[in-house]
Amino acid sequence: MEQAVRLESLSKTYGSGQNAVTALTEVSLDFRAGSFTAIMGPSGSGKSTLLQCAAGLDRPTSGRVVIAETDLTGLSETALTLLRRDKIGFVFQAFNLLPSLTAEQNVALPLRLAGRKPGRTEVAAVLAEVGLGNRGRHRPAELSGGQQQRVAIARALVTKPAVLFADEPTGALDTSTSREVLALLRGLVDQHGQTIVMVTHDPVTAAKADRVVFLADGVLAGELVNPTAEAIAARMTRMEVSAC
Numbered sequence: 001m002e003q004a005v006r007l008e009s010l011s012k013t014y015g016s017g018q019n020a021v022t023a024l025t026e027v028s029l030d031f032r033a034g035s036f037t038a039i040m041g042p043s044g045s046g047k048s049t050l051l052q053c054a055a056g057l058d059r060p061t062s063g064r065v066v067i068a069e070t071d072l073t074g075l076s077e078t079a080l081t082l083l084r085r086d087k088i089g090f091v092f093q094a095f096n097l098l099p100s101l102t103a104e105q106n107v108a109l110p111l112r113l114a115g116r117k118p119g120r121t122e123v124a125a126v127l128a129e130v131g132l133g134n135r136g137r138h139r140p141a142e143l144s145g146g147q148q149q150r151v152a153i154a155r156a157l158v159t160k161p162a163v164l165f166a167d168e169p170t171g172a173l174d175t176s177t178s179r180e181v182l183a184l185l186r187g188l189v190d191q192h193g194q195t196i197v198m199v200t201h202d203p204v205t206a207a208k209a210d211r212v213v214f215l216a217d218g219v220l221a222g223e224l225v226n227p228t229a230e231a232i233a234a235r236m237t238r239m240e241v242s243a244c
C-alpha cells in the first residue's frame with residue numbers, strides 16, 4: 001500500500017550536554033496515502049516535535065523522513081524549502097495568515113512563492129472547496145476564527161500537497177466551529193483522498209481520524225484504529241496516570 005509519509009527510527013534531541021532534552025526516541029511510523037491520523041499524548045510527549053520533523057520544519061537528530069518517495073535526510077536547505085512548498089501543507093492552531101492580504105491573496109501566496117501567477121479560478125476553486133467561495137476579498141480580521149482556519153487550510157491545499165500536517169487545528173476554536181473544521185478535514189480525506197496527520201489534545205477531535213497514534217515520553221505508546229472518543233479518553237487517562 002502506498003505510504004505518503006514514512007518515519008524511520010526518528011530521534012530528536014534539543015541542546016547538548018547537561019542541557020540536552022530528548023524529545024523523540026526511535027519513532028517509526030507509516031502514514032498511508034489517503035488516511036487521516038491523529039497524534040496524541042501527554043504534554044511534552046513529543047507530538048509537535050514529531051510533526052515539525054515530519055514536515056521538514058525541523059531536522060531530526062537521527063532517523064529518516066520520507067515524503068512521497070523523497071528522503072528528506074541530507075537535502076540542502078533550498079531543496080527542503082522546495083519540497084515543503086510543493087509536497088507539504090501545514091496548518092497551525094493560530095491560523096498564521098498574513099493580515100494585510102485578502103483571503104484570495106493568502107491562498108495564492110504559495111503559488112506566487114513558487115514563481116507561478118495563480119489563476120483566479122484556481123484560487124476560487126480551493127476557497128469554494130473549504131466553503132468560502134464568497135469571502136475571497138475579505139482580510140483575516142474581517143473573518144471569524146473558523147473562516148480564518150478554512151483560509152489557512154485552503155492555502156495549505158493549493159499546491160495539492162502529498163500530506164497535510166495540522167498542529168491543534170481546532171485548538172483556538174469553539175466547539176461548534178471546531179466540529180465544522182473537522183468535518184471539512186474529514187471530507188478532504190473521504191472525497192479527495194487527502195492524507196492528513198493531526199496533533200490534538202482532544203479525544204472527540206481525534207475520534208474523527210481513522211487511527212490515533214499515542215506518544216509517551218518521546219516513544220510510541222500504541223495506537224487505536226477506528227477509535228471512539230471514549231476509547232481514546234480512557235487510553236489517555238491511563239497514560240497520564242502512569243506518568244505520575
Ligand SMILES: Nc1ncnc2c1ncn2[C@@H]1O[C@H](COP(=O)(O)OP(=O)(O)OP(=O)(O)O)[C@@H](O)[C@H]1O
Binds near residue numbers: 021022044
Ligand atoms: N526548541 C526546544 N528546545 C529545547 N527543548 C524543547 C524544544 N522544543 C521542545 N522541547 C522539549 O521537547 C519535549 C517535547 O516537546 P513537544 O513540544 O514536542 O511536546 P508536545 O507533546 O507537543 O507538548 P504539548 O502537548 O505541551 O504541546 C519537551 O520536553 C519540550 O520541553
